[in-house]
Amino acid sequence: MSDDLLKAHRDAIDAIDAEMLKMLNQRAEHARTIGEIKGGGVVYRPEREAQVLARIKQLNQGPLSDETAAKLFREVMSACLALERPLTIAYLGPEGTFSQAASIKHFGHAAHTQACASIDEAFRVVESGSADYVVAPVENSTEGAVGRTLDLMVTSPLHICGEVVLRIHHHLLRSQPGVAGILRVYSHAQSLSQCHEWLNKNLPSGVERISVSSNAEAARLAAREPNSAAIAGDAAAERFSLQRLAENIEDEPNNTTRFLVLGRQQTGPSGKDRTSLVISAPNRPGALHSLVEPLARNGVSMSKFESRPSRTGLWEYVFFVDIEGHASEPNVLAALDELRGVAAFVKVLGSYPQAVI
C-alpha cells in the first residue's frame, strides 16, 4: 500500500470532518433557536425525531447501513436537544441494566439517566416532575408481558410518548478467563430461564444458578467473587469490567424486549403511530366480541391484545390493546368513540411514533 495513497485518503477525511463539524454546529444553532421559540415549554418532540430518523433511513445510500446512519443521527439529535434543555430519564436500575441500554438507545448519550430501585419508583419520579421521562419494559418476546408496568399504567397520569425495541443479548461474564472453577452463576430469573438450554449444555451440572434482582446486580457480584460468573448484557459487562467467556448465549436468537417511554406530555402524529389502550368489558356474554368490533368496523388494525386480572374486582379482567394509528386520525377517533359506548372502562394510554431504530 502506498503511503501517498493513504495520506490522500486521510487528507480527504480531515477535510470532510472539518466540514461536518461546521454543519453539525449550524444544526445545533438551529436547535438552540427552536428551544428559545419553545419558550420553556416541552423540548422533546418524539414525533419530529421519528420523522427525522425515518427520513435519514430513506435518504441513506450507503455504504453505512440504514440502521447505522439512523443511530448516528440519534446521537446528533440527542446533543442538539441537550442544548435546548438536558433531559433526565428514569429507569429500573442499577446501572448497566437493559432498561438503561433502552433509555440510551432512545434518548442518546447526551441525556442523563437516573437509576431507580423499582419500576414503581421510576414512574413516581416522573409523575412528581423530578425526572422527565421513564423508560419501562412492557413485554419480552420469550417471557411475555411485564405485569408491573401494565398495572402501573392503568392508574398513572403519565402518557406513553414512545417505544423502544431492544434486541437482548446475554453473555456469560466473569472477572477472569475460562470457566474452570465456576461454582455459581448469578442472573435475573428471566435471564436464567432465557439461557437455560445453553447452561445445561455448557456448564457442569453442579454449578449453582442463583437468581438476583437484576442482571447488573449479578455482574456486580461476579466482579467481586472469583468463583462466580454472571449472565448479563454488554452494558453490565462494561460497567463492571468483566470478560465475556461466551457471547449471545440466549436460547432464542430473536430475543427482544419492548420498552415504553412515558412522560407528562401528549404526542402529536408522526405519520406512523401506534395507540395503546386499556379497556374492560361489562360482565355479560359476548362482551369481549363487542370490544373488538368497533375496531374492525373502522378499519383499525390491532397489534396486541393482552388480558390481565383487574386489581379492583374478583374474576374481572382488563385488556391492554395496541392499535395502529394516532388517536387524532378520523378512523381511530371513530373507533374509540364507539368503544366508549360499549366498554365498561376505556383509557387511552397514549399515541406515539412506532420505533424507527
Ligand SMILES: O=C(O)C(=O)C[C@]1(C(=O)O)C=C[C@@H](O)C=C1
Ligand atoms: O424540531 C425540534 O423541535 C427540535 O427541537 C430539534 C430536534 C433535532 O435535533 O432535530 C431536537 C429535539 C426534538 O426532540 C426534535 C428535534
